[in-house]
Amino acid sequence: MPGGRLTRQDRLLIADRLAAGHGYAEIARELDRPTSTISREVTRNGGRTGYRAEHAQLATGSRARRRRDSPAAESGPAIDAYGRDRAAVRQYAEHFAETMVETGLPRMASRVLSCLYTADAASLTAAELVRELAVSPASISKAVNYLESLELVRREPAPAQRHEHYLIAEDIWIQAWRTSARANANWAGTARKGAELFDPATPAGRRLERMSRFFQQLSDDMSGEGPDPEVAQDVAVILAALVHAARPLTSAQLATALDWPADRTTTALSTAKSYELFTDPLTVRTVAPDTYVVTVTRLTEAQRHALTG
Structure with a gap:
């Protein structure tokens, strides 16, 4: 049923499609479910590379039993102190973590960082992270150590307490x-x-x-040592001018044609030459003293001949 709980067969299909390289949206369409349902299911059960259908089925049953047996299951509010839907907040945190995983950050480090970033508290203890993410203390310790090495998270002792608190660096990004x-x-x-x-x-x-x-x-x-946006724009203009001229030009000729000061033209030319990996397939070449032309890379001699012959 669309929108109902995922079944064992649904999870077997998810595992099969993930192994075949399908995206969440494709799997969601096949199962007639929201993409967020598939993303949440995969994220909480090992991620793209670690998802196992049988494990996910057992884990879901276990989570359901814990919720059923918990006192909070009977009286716990679905809305937090700020009036937000708890399920929506948790879903967003999982999506946030999955986005970081897709950029290359390890899964547990992503989950810890997401948990810290979406918490209303200024910091969280290891015990709070263990409880929130339902993982072992060793997993939290390893993830925090990794995030500390990247200077994304720091730990501080809490006054009059034995526990350390983990918090996000103010300038994290x-x-x-x-x-x-x-x-x-x-x-x-x-x-x-x-x-x-x-x-x-x-x-x-x-x-x-x-x-x-x-x-x-x-x-x-x-690091802020590259050209500023105005110089980058000038490089584009220099390339366009040399392409349009279709012949070698000196820096003085370019300056006159573009109505630029000589130093502006010289800066644009030198920047274009140093950034040739980024201007590819157009490259500024010096063909004589202070004389420049644009060449086109990536074409073989046979291709050049076929295009001009």
Whole structure:
């Protein structure tokens, strides 16, 4: 029945479709259920890679028995202190965690971060996280240690209490941004060492050298060392001008044609050359002193001949 409880056969179908790479929306349409129902079912039972139909069936029965036997099941309100639907809040927290999982964050770390982020309390203890997520203390400890290493969560001792409290860093998303910038810089450094080892003149060396420049550029941009938006716009104009001219031009000729100051033209040209991995398939080349032309990459000689012949 649409909207009813998932059956064992429903869960077997979900497991089969997940293994085949189907998305939540596809599975939901096949079962005539809301996509959120499938997302919630998979998230609370191991996620895309860990979902098992029989385990999910047993776990659902166990949760139902705990709710039935709990005193809160008889008198607990469905609305929290702020007038929000508890089920909707929990569903959102699960969806929030699943979104982080899809970006590469480990599942338990995602669930802990989601729980902390959606809690009205300023912080939560390990015991509160264990109770809220229904997992072991060891799982919480491992997830918090991982999040601490990324500087996304910190722990503080509670005054006059033995328990530590976990809370989200005030600048959590800035910290995440910085962590990504550092990771890109590490990729760039590793690829640069490989390029030096293999020699940039070899195919492997060229590949690693391009990879190094790509990740270094990403790291610089994320660290605030890349070009500002106005320079990026100027690069696009320079590329368009050289494409339109279809012939080599000096920086002075470009400055005159675009009615730009010389330093603005020079900055745009040098930026375009340093960002060629991002302007691909258009690349600014120097064909003579202070003379530039746009070339198109990605085409073989045979393809070029076929297009112009």
